[in-house]
Amino acid sequence: MVTNMEAMWIFISLAILSFASLSILLKNMNIINLWGGYFFANILITNTGIIVNLNLQFTKQDPIPIIFWVQKIPELSLKPVLLLWLIYLLFSRRTVLSKIIYFFICLTSLVCIELYFVHIRYLEWVNWNVYYSYARYSLIIFLLAMYSFYLEKLIN
Amino acid sequence: MIFPLPKEFDENEIFIIISTVVTWILMFVIRRRLSYVTIVIIWTFNIFLALSADITISVKPYDYYYTIDHKTHELFDVLLHFVTYPTLPYFVVTFYQKNKPKGIKCLFYIIFWAGIAIILEWIAFKFHVFTYTGWKLYLSYITYLVVLAANIGLANFTEREHPYK
Numbered sequence: 001m002v003t004n005m006e007a008m009w010i011f012i013s014l015a016i017l018s019f020a021s022l023s024i025l026l027k028n029m030n031i032i033n034l035w036g037g038y039f040f041a042n043i044l045i046t047n048t049g050i051i052v053n054l055n056l057q058f059t060k061q062d063p064i065p066i067i068f069w070v071q072k073i074p075e076l077s078l079k080p081v082l083l084l085w086l087i088y089l090l091f092s093r094r095t096v097l098s099k100i101i102y103f104f105i106c107l108t109s110l111v112c113i114e115l116y117f118v119h120i121r122y123l124e125w126v127n128w129n130v131y132y133s134y135a136r137y138s139l140i141i142f143l144l145a146m147y148s149f150y151l152e153k154l155i156n
Numbered sequence: 157m158i159f160p161l162p163k164e165f166d167e168n169e170i171f172i173i174i175s176t177v178v179t180w181i182l183m184f185v186i187r188r189r190l191s192y193v194t195i196v197i198i199w200t201f202n203i204f205l206a207l208s209a210d211i212t213i214s215v216k217p218y219d220y221y222y223t224i225d226h227k228t229h230e231l232f233d234v235l236l237h238f239v240t241y242p243t244l245p246y247f248v249v250t251f252y253q254k255n256k257p258k259g260i261k262c263l264f265y266i267i268f269w270a271g272i273a274i275i276l277e278w279i280a281f282k283f284h285v286f287t288y289t290g291w292k293l294y295l296s297y298i299t300y301l302v303v304l305a306a307n308i309g310l311a312n313f314t315e316r317e318h319p320y321k
Contacts, residue, residue, distance in 0.1 A: 019297060050211055050229045055158060055160065
């Protein structure tokens, strides 16, 4: 089993990597759209997260600071950056098939982050499962794509 | 319930509705000095900040305060985060664009608006929009200084790229 500090370092490293990857994304995406997308992705992740965890209590977690922060770090870094990459790929000139493949890779990565927390017992799924997680992130991607599309139109 | 309704429809809900209506009227009365891109970015940025702050320090393990009636994220929290909160930074950056104070003047401008923000928060506190369980008003003041400075920086950057015409 991974210790709290190990888990923390894993996600700090992934956060650094994901923010570093934004420098590549910056060359291909409008910086204003990138900022807006990052903020909006966070809003969607947080809002859906609190509905599921705090309001509906479909998931549970121990109120221990380190457990809280280990989950907070990817919420602020890895997850929104993954979403931004997906938005870039979805609006790029690629074939529909490759876009579908990227969509499922990203979706599965987002769900896997949650599965990892369940695996290391940071998160307990009470009335929740993998399919609901897929539905949650699909909704987030759809809303973020809409936001990004209209913001890009406004920019141009 | 996805978003719990108020326990009782009382002073805090009425305060939120009135302050939302007043600030939105002011938004349409005061001359716009920002491009639509800047408005969208500033609005999204402030929802992000408000949500992140509330969902970091007002929930377990910290529990420094709670908003309105419940310790959950209720319907009026959504109104606060998405409709009410971002109006103040909107005014801050709008008035900033009029004179564009620089250096020490800019510092005083931020200190002044953080003062306005803290007065509004104190009134909201009196109306039980916020219930502090460890949080202090002076901590909010420090937070406003940073948040308003960040807003001005972000608005300046966005206006440089997409200026108001």
